[in-house]
Amino acid sequence: MQSLEKNLIVALRHATAAVHESIEQLPIMCRIMSTTVTRIDYYHYLLVLRELYTPLEAALYTTVAPDIQMRLGVRPKLPALLADLSEQATFNTDKQNTIAALREQILLAPAIQDANHLVGSFYVLEGATLGGRVIARHLHKVLGAELGGARFLDFHGEHTSAVWKQFAGALDELCAEGYLEPNAVINGALATFADLYQQLARCE
Ligand code: HEM
Structure with a gap:
């Protein structure tokens, strides 16, 4: 059986x-x-995610050391999300109101500080690109060309597996070096998922 450090x-x-x-x-x-x-x-989905990713990525990319970001192979997804939103640009007042309500709640979210917690959050956002690829394929089947570039959902495209492998490898190295504490990273990922769950549950 592999230890947490070997396969976080x-x-x-x-x-x-x-x-x-x-x-x-x-x-x-x-x-x-x-x-x-x-x-x-x-x-609507892109609008909701824009509100979730804006504060989260701002906290992550300004707090986690650049060399750690590089080793994990992470890049902000917000620019891709914004590009997809402008491509879709279909103004809808009702949806904008939903988003305004969501924004007020997100502003109350506590600031994240601890490196383990932050890396746990990175796990959630990087992992979301795996599911994102599946969602993009499904949307392409139903919407065809109307889907547009799906830059956000299919963020890493054909490199998805390679990027995920790098991320997984870096997690294990950072644990072995004592930079990360596996259980604390898991708690960070759970807390991030719980926040996302609550926010996504509120926006219908
Ligand atoms: C309809 C919604 C979703 C579907 C259908 C979905 C589907 C999937 C699938 C199929 C995988 C596994 C991919 C693989 O092994 O190649 C996956 C992994 C993952 N997804 Fe989702 N996902 C959804 C929403 C989300 C959301 C909203 C998040 C977080 C923002 C998320 C975070 C993750 C994470 C962290 C993993 C990695 C799990 C691992 O360690 O392997 N997913 N998802």
């Missing part, structure tokens, strides 16, 4: 499997994965 990514997957499943079952996610999903649903 597997421990993270097991520890977060239940909350991931609950997220998949949220109405907003069921809508996006349905066979009747529309371009407006996709637009």
Whole structure:
């Protein structure tokens, strides 16, 4: 049996499997994965994620040391998300109101400081690119060319596995070097998932 230090990514997957499943079952996610999903649903989803990713990525990329970011192979996803949003640019007042309400709640979110917690958050955002690829494929099937570039959902494209492997390897190295404490990273990932769950659950 492998220790947490040798395969933190597997421990993270097991520890977060239940909350991931609950997220998949949220109405907003069921809508996006349905066979009747529309371009407006996709637009709404991007708007919601913009509000979640803006404060989270700002905290992560200004707090985690640049060399650690480089070793993990992480890059902000917000520019891709904003590009997809402008490509979709379909103004919808109702959806904007939903987002305004969500924004007020997110501003109350506590600041994240600890390196383990921050890396746990990176796990959630990087892992989301795996599921994002699956969602992008589904949307392409239903929406065809209307999906546009899907730069955010299919962030790493054909490099997805390679990037994930680098991320997983870096986690183990950082644990072996004593920079990360596996259980604290897992707690950070769980806390991030719990925040995302609550925020996504509120926005329907
Ligand atoms: C309808 C919604 C979603 C679906 C269908 C979905 C689907 C998936 C799938 C299929 C994988 C495994 C990919 C693989 O092994 O190649 C995955 C992994 C993952 N997803 Fe999602 N996902 C969804 C939403 C999310 C959201 C909103 C987040 C967080 C923002 C998220 C975070 C993760 C993480 C962290 C992993 C990595 C698990 C691991 O360690 O292997 N997912 N998702």
